[in-house]
Amino acid sequence: MSIIYNSELRVFKLDTPDSTYAIEVSPTGYLLHLYYGASVPDTDLRYLRRMIGVSSTSAQVQDAKENGMSLDTVHLEYPAEGAGDMRISALSIRGENGCNATAIKYKSHKIYNGKPAIKGLPAVYTNTDDEADTLEIVCEDTLTGAEVTLIYTAFTQLDAITRSVRVKNTSDRSFSIERVHSTALDLPDMNFEMMHLQGRWAKERTLVKRHLQYGLQGIHSKRGTSSHHNNPFLALGRDGYTEETGEVYGFSLVYSSNFKVEIEVDFLGTSRVLMGINPDTFGWLLEPGEEFASPEAVMVYSNHGVGGMSRTYHKLYRYNLCRGEWKTKKRPILINNWEATYFDFDDDKLVAIAKDASELGIEMLVMDDGWFGVRNNDKSSLGDWYVNESKLKGGLGKLVERVNALGMKFGIWFEPEMISPDSDLYRAHPDWCIKVEGREMSIGRTQYVLDMSRADVRDNIFDQMYKILSSANIEYVKWDFNRNLTEVGSALLPHERQKEFFHRYILGVYELLERLLAAFPKLLLEGCAGGGGRFDPGMLYYSPQIWTSDDTDAMERLEIQYGTSMVYPLSSMSAHVSACPNHQTKRVTSFKTRGDVAMGGAFGYELDITTLNDDERALVREQVAAYHKYYNVIQNGDYYRLINPTEDKANFTCASAWESVSQDKNEVLLTYVVMRTQPTLQRYIRLAGLDPEKVYTDTATGIKYSGALLMNAGLNISGNYTDGTSLVWHFVADNR
Ligand code: DGJ
Numbered sequence: 001m002s003i004i005y006n007s008e009l010r011v012f013k014l015d016t017p018d019s020t021y022a023i024e025v026s027p028t029g030y031l032l033h034l035y036y037g038a039s040v041p042d043t044d045l046r047y048l049r050r051m052i053g054v055s056s057t058s059a060q061v062q063d064a065k066e067n068g069m070s071l072d073t074v075h076l077e078y079p080a081e082g083a084g085d086m087r088i089s090a091l092s093i094r095g096e097n098g099c100n101a102t103a104i105k106y107k108s109h110k111i112y113n114g115k116p117a118i119k120g121l122p123a124v125y126t127n128t129d130d131e132a133d134t135l136e137i138v139c140e141d142t143l144t145g146a147e148v149t150l151i152y153t154a155f156t157q158l159d160a161i162t163r164s165v166r167v168k169n170t171s172d173r174s175f176s177i178e179r180v181h182s183t184a185l186d187l188p189d190m191n192f193e194m195m196h197l198q199g200r201w202a203k204e205r206t207l208v209k210r211h212l213q214y215g216l217q218g219i220h221s222k223r224g225t226s227s228h229h230n231n232p233f234l235a236l237g238r239d240g241y242t243e244e245t246g247e248v249y250g251f252s253l254v255y256s257s258n259f260k261v262e263i264e265v266d267f268l269g270t271s272r273v274l275m276g277i278n279p280d281t282f283g284w285l286l287e288p289g290e291e292f293a294s295p296e297a298v299m300v301y302s303n304h305g306v307g308g309m310s311r312t313y314h315k316l317y318r319y320n321l322c323r324g325e326w327k328t329k330k331r332p333i334l335i336n337n338w339e340a341t342y343f344d345f346d347d348d349k350l351v352a353i354a355k356d357a358s359e360l361g362i363e364m365l366v367m368d369d370g371w372f373g374v375r376n377n378d379k380s381s382l383g384d385w386y387v388n389e390s391k392l393k394g395g396l397g398k399l400v401e402r403v404n405a406l407g408m409k410f411g412i413w414f415e416p417e418m419i420s421p422d423s424d425l426y427r428a429h430p431d432w433c434i435k436v437e438g439r440e441m442s443i444g445r446t447q448y449v450l451d452m453s454r455a456d457v458r459d460n461i462f463d464q465m466y467k468i469l470s471s472a473n474i475e476y477v478k479w480d481f482n483r484n485l486t487e488v489g490s491a492l493l494p495h496e497r498q499k500e501f502f503h504r505y506i507l508g509v510y511e512l513l514e515r516l517l518a519a520f521p522k523l524l525l526e527g528c529a530g531g532g533g534r535f536d537p538g539m540l541y542y543s544p545q546i547w548t549s550d551d552t553d554a555m556e557r558l559e560i561q562y563g564t565s566m567v568y569p570l571s572s573m574s575a576h577v578s579a580c581p582n583h584q585t586k587r588v589t590s591f592k593t594r595g596d597v598a599m600g601g602a603f604g605y606e607l608d609i610t611t612l613n614d615d616e617r618a619l620v621r622e623q624v625a626a627y628h629k630y631y632n633v634i635q636n637g638d639y640y641r642l643i644n645p646t647e648d649k650a651n652f653t654c655a656s657a658w659e660s661v662s663q664d665k666n667e668v669l670l671t672y673v674v675m676r677t678q679p680t681l682q683r684y685i686r687l688a689g690l691d692p693e694k695v696y697t698d699t700a701t702g703i704k705y706s707g708a709l710l711m712n713a714g715l716n717i718s719g720n721y722t723d724g725t726s727l728v729w730h731f732v733a734d735n736r
Pocket of ligand 1: 338
């Protein structure tokens with residue numbers, strides 16, 4: 001069992017292979033945080049308790065019963081609002097008396113094998129019970145009758161601990177939850193750099209860093225999605241950490257709506273990290289007997305730098321978060337018609353693309369936006385999910401048959417949560433969209449947002465999608481979402497529950513996704529939100545791949561994919577070879593480089609393949625062959641970021657490099673891309689993660705190197721390259 005409770009010491013200890021987490025129950029029942037860090041064998045960690053002497057003249061208040069202890073100075077496991085701790089709090093409950101002095105104390109606990117699901121919410125799961133153990137600590141607030149259960153799962157093979165919280169109203173009066181974070185962690189000092197993924201449309205998830213300072217810092221979303229702008233992820237690297245060395249703590253939230261990560265460095269230099277639903281746009285009324293479940297936060301501890309943290313997230317999210325038919329199954333190489341045609345296509349054009357694509361080895365055609373209602377631009381028809389037969393003559397069934405006859409699978413685009421003002425659905429149900437009566441509705445991409453908290457709205461959309469998906473052999477759906485939520489209000493919620501809207505909305509979306517997958521269990525779902533605006537672990541639970549960004553420029557993608565790889569496995573990052581000049585940046589990059597960059601994700605194409613010349617067609621064939629040849633090492637291997645494209649300034653050049661190493665360390669694929677060159681480049685790339693004892697052969701040249709040499713001296717890649725050159729090396733170990 002990786003979790004123990006020592007009842008004499010009143011200490012809980014959670015162990016993963018290389019980390020330990022410890023909690024103490026104080027004499028009066030407060031949960032004190034003792035330790036989170038590298039593995040330690042000891043159980044009596046009580047001396048780590050931070051008891052700062054409180055003098056009678058200091059401003060610190062003391063706990064009435066616990067001699068000399070101030071809640072304002074101890075490390076608390078799950079800090080509550082208003083009863084002595086003045087720092088940011090994880091929990092705030094406003095009772096019927098209107099006050100929110102919240103105090104939770106230990107009541108009971110249980111420890112068991114495996115991991116529970118969270119009703120209505122996506123969460124990490126175990127494939128077998130021996131993968132993890134779970135601790136549930138039940139606390140109570142005797143005044144409000146709130147029973148607060150802190151749920152921890154420690155993984156036996158990965159340095160990951162998941163946390164979530166359940167609040168139950170055991171009283172006979174209602175109360176309001178004002179904040180309920182999924183995790184809280186008090187670290188004993190502030191010697192950390194904070195890393196997070198910031199961005200905007202077509203520039204998602206750029207890694208940024210800053211050192212912790214006294215006071216408040218953090219990130220959030222209030223957009224109704226996890227957002228292009230901030231990803232629900234944050235890491236703290238202890239001073240001196242590097243990509244492959246040192247201590248890093250990762251925090252990732254399995255949630256697709258408004259979130260907040262708050263960090264406060266207090267007056268004693270403690271760093272408190274909170275992560276969960278954004279309390280600024282949240283509230284929840286809990287009636288007697290009702291329960292509320294928070295989303296799940298996933299904490300990862302790494303003693304092998306940022307890379308170690310990422311590899312843990314990659315494994316956990318690939319094997320214990322993604323689900324279903326396509327979780328680990330080899331994904332078809334797809335071609336999407338969006339950048340090839342935008343709205344201007346018909347059945348013959350799609351079949352022409354499918355024909356050329358199939359000849360070159362591409363395996364699936366995805367028909368993007370524009371096939372339904374009277375949608376010839378982005379100004380109409382969202383919500384009218386019936387086929388536009390003037391575009392698809394003979395209907396959808398006929399088109400799919402023609403595509404299938406070419407040996408290609410068929411996929412389709414939907415934007416299920418949206419409604420165009422110019423649509424039959426809006427004309428019939430103007431009250432179905434999100435709005436505040438009396439306030440003008442903001443418009444985004446000429447569309448409003450459907451009220452997905454309503455069961456009748458979800459039923460309608462489900463029925464329409466069901467009809468389409470069961471009308472033909474459709475094996476893939478791209479689920480898009482192209483605007484933020486504003487003027488938030490639901491026609492069905494009473495005024496005291498309107499603050500629940502954002503959370504109810506995403507619960508509705510999750511329910512619809514679940515229903516769709518239950519009806520079509522073999523469907524491959526690809527998430528999308530105007531590019532990567534909802535690229536989060538919550539969506540990964542339903543869609544094992546997500547469109548990474550609307551920016552398909554290979555040079556831009558180097559930074560976007562680099563940032564995304566902090567948390568998300570390569571199998572989840574859809575990456576396509578698109579046309580040049582690139583539609584977003586006008587940059588011209590060679591066909592080879594576009595392919596090499598897209599190969600670092602879920603590989604596909606997005607261009608008018610009928611216009612390619614013979615050289616380009618030959619390159620498609622080569623890329624398709626490379627995808628099949630390197631699939632295993634890329635998708636199931638360990639990922640190493642070797643050169644950071646946002647920071648690389650070596651010799652005034654600028655480059656990016658990454659590497660995948662098979663689990664048995666027998667196969668290695670290394671990619672290096674020159675972003676900005678200089679004459680007579682002098683450079684060595686040092687590989688990582690190899691077996692120093694093994695001898696590796698470069699499969700292109702037959703040259704042999706020891707693993708030790710490749711890691712310590714590196715490959716000599718000095719030479720003259722033009723901007724945008726990509727180089728790929730494949731090594732296999734001798735005597736495998
Ligand atoms: C935004 C997506 O990111 C694109 O790939 C494309 O599907 C368009 N929407 C279609 O409107």
